[in-house]
Amino acid sequence: MALPEEKIADQAVMLANRLEKTAKHLRKWARRTGVSCYRLYDKDIPEIPLAIDRYESATGEEIFLHIALYARPYDKPDDEEEAWMDEMKSAAADVLGIPKNRVFTKIRKRQRGESSQYEKLSDRAHEASIVVAEGGSRFLVNLSEYLDTGLFLDHRPARMLVREEAKGKRVLNLFCYTGAFSVHAAAGGAQSVTSVDLSATYLSWAAKNLALNGFQAVPPDRLTGRETDEKSPFPCVRDDVKSFLARAKRESRRWDIIVCDPPTFSNSKRTADTLDVNRDWVDLCRDCLSLLSPGGTLLFSTNSRSLKFDPALIGGAASKPGMKVTDLSSWSIPEDFRDKKMHRLWRFTDED
Numbered sequence: 001m002a003l004p005e006e007k008i009a010d011q012a013v014m015l016a017n018r019l020e021k022t023a024k025h026l027r028k029w030a031r032r033t034g035v036s037c038y039r040l041y042d043k044d045i046p047e048i049p050l051a052i053d054r055y056e057s058a059t060g061e062e063i064f065l066h067i068a069l070y071a072r073p074y075d076k077p078d079d080e081e082e083a084w085m086d087e088m089k090s091a092a093a094d095v096l097g098i099p100k101n102r103v104f105t106k107i108r109k110r111q112r113g114e115s116s117q118y119e120k121l122s123d124r125a126h127e128a129s130i131v132v133a134e135g136g137s138r139f140l141v142n143l144s145e146y147l148d149t150g151l152f153l154d155h156r157p158a159r160m161l162v163r164e165e166a167k168g169k170r171v172l173n174l175f176c177y178t179g180a181f182s183v184h185a186a187a188g189g190a191q192s193v194t195s196v197d198l199s200a201t202y203l204s205w206a207a208k209n210l211a212l213n214g215f216q217a218v219p220p221d222r223l224t225g226r227e228t229d230e231k232s233p234f235p236c237v238r239d240d241v242k243s244f245l246a247r248a249k250r251e252s253r254r255w256d257i258i259v260c261d262p263p264t265f266s267n268s269k270r271t272a273d274t275l276d277v278n279r280d281w282v283d284l285c286r287d288c289l290s291l292l293s294p295g296g297t298l299l300f301s302t303n304s305r306s307l308k309f310d311p312a313l314i315g316g317a318a319s320k321p322g323m324k325v326t327d328l329s330s331w332s333i334p335e336d337f338r339d340k341k342m343h344r345l346w347r348f349t350d351e352d
Helices: 005-033 076-094 153-165 180-187 200-212 240-248 277-290
Strands: 038-042 050-056 065-068 103-109 130-134 137-142 171-175 192-197 236-238 255-260 291-304 323-326 344-351
Touching: 005 038, 005 050, 005 076, 050 076, 050 130, 065 076, 076 103, 137 180, 137 200, 153 180, 153 255, 153 291, 171 180, 171 240, 180 192, 180 200, 192 200, 192 240, 200 236, 200 323, 240 277, 255 277, 277 291
Parallel strands: 065 103, 171 192, 171 255, 192 236, 255 291
Antiparallel strands: 038 050, 050 065, 130 137, 291 344, 323 344
16 A cells, blocks of 8 residues: 555654764764764665665765665565665755765665675666765765675774784684775785685776775786786685685685674575575684684674674684683674674684
8 A cells, every 4th residue: 555645754854863963973983083984774674674874985075875675575566665765865865965966776675695785777868976984994886786885884893993903913814705804904004805705896806996995916816727826915716615615625715803794694606605694604604713813813703693702602713721712793794783683793813
């Protein structure tokens, strides 16, 4: 059933009021902390299931909004949804003083597999790629072509942690996406940063982000098979993470910092295996820990709310006397995220 126009108008007013209040609070916080891209709204009002992010160009000259509609628990005709979204878009643009042509909207649908992350959206009227700043580094974000923009804002604190601890370290970034952790590690003075992902699209994006910050990366189209270019300190490796870890273990490779942030589920056609983090997290952590150098650190993160984390299930290196496991979940959710369960994060530290 279509919502009455009066109800849609009321929701637009509710959204505008909430955004005005939140923006005022976060503007002070952002100025104090030097953050220029942040979340303004995340399903704050149940009847308005949106995620609204503010992106400021690195030059500070332009402000953009990215509005994503979460999947509803019921079906709604596309034309009605689009009309509703347009009203919410207008309300957000007006109250925040942002031109409507700098506001981009997307609809999230319940999907399993990689398509929700890796496929382009076909109905974008125009493409918008901008460069934004975070913590002294710059990143290319795409507000129009993909469901996600290329920069997960909720992981900002964890990226800063890696940047602070990376100096002189060998860093491995698994499921690297567009390489945000890799850029911060390189900017923090890492000796080397290896970025691994199965998507050539996102690996190329990661290479561009590294290059944008002055780090010469090796994009996936310059790799032969599964071999990395050892002459480069910043290789981008196109491979299934499970296969990469198995090969690295056979070759007795070691890293000082490993970042592992897998998708909840993936059934890519490029690999015969599927990834289900609720099933596979134990093996992933076990394999990562086997590749840590003495005194190394593993950061393991998940967006799965049903994963039952217990380091005792991992055994091996996770159970050794010198291994300390710390839950950083609460610490790692930034102030701009109302949903304090946006992700979970654990740190494994080999203190021997």
